[in-house]
Amino acid sequence: WTGYIAVVNALCVRRGIPCPMLDRPGRFLLLFPASALFWWFFEFLNRFVQNWYYLGVDIFGPTGYVVFASLAFSTVLPAVLSTHAFLRTFPALDKGLTGLQPISPARPRIIAGLSLLSGGTGLMFIGIWPDHLFPLLWVAPLLIFCALQTLSGRQNIFSPLRRGDWRNVAVPALAALTCGFFWEMWNLKSLSGWEYAIPFVNRFPVFKMPVAGYGGYLPFGLECLVIGQIILRPGRTARN
DSSP: HHHHHHHHHHHHTTEEESHHHHSSSHHHHEEEEEEEHHHHHHHHHHHHHHEEESSSOOGGHHHHHHHHHHHHTTTTHHHHHHHHHHHHTOHHEEEEEEEOOOOOSSSSHHHHHHEEEEEEHHHTTOOOHHHHHHHHHHHHHHHHHHHHHHHTTTOOOGGGGGGGHHHHHHHHHHHHHHHHHHHHHHHHOOSSSEOOOOOOTSEEEEETTTTTGGGGGHHHHHHHHHHHHHHTTTOOOOOO
16 A cells, blocks of 8 residues: 555556645654554454454464554545545546535534534443444544534535535545445455454445445545545645
């Protein structure tokens, strides 16, 4: 995945825009340890729902598994955010997602409070009803992150929707889906990889992932952008 990250950043440079790797290299390096912690959080949530499990990892032992898994997890954020930057170079995606129907809720703080309540409650009960609440593994963290930003008086990735700008929603979702396609493809023949056990939709696989399971990459991409903005552009609002 380091090769993929380097290639995508090189493509950004070739298309004449600053790439994340070279624009702020120090902060880009911070994405790697942050990414490992970020994905370990989802591994923790998966303990309750058991939607995926790993095969061929017994050879590492507990310490080796943590080390090698953390190295693999550390590439998640850099890969998604680099792909996001590359996709923003395409006019059809960049300009084509602006000037759309504005969405401006009348009482954003009330919506944020309800989002925080629903996200927190969902995570609280995900271990009790995992077969029915497993989608909240991907949705609830996004609700909580954005709600806390709104309640603290800051913009979040949904704020540009007030101007009809959907780039912060559509492009990171597509970036994560693109990375997800490659993750699942390379997992197919991997000696150490993962399998899925997703209730109700564990059928029609594309590689090993059920086709409906790819929907989880969409909110995950938005969560990657939220964390990326905190690390790469601290103190700034959502990208215009």
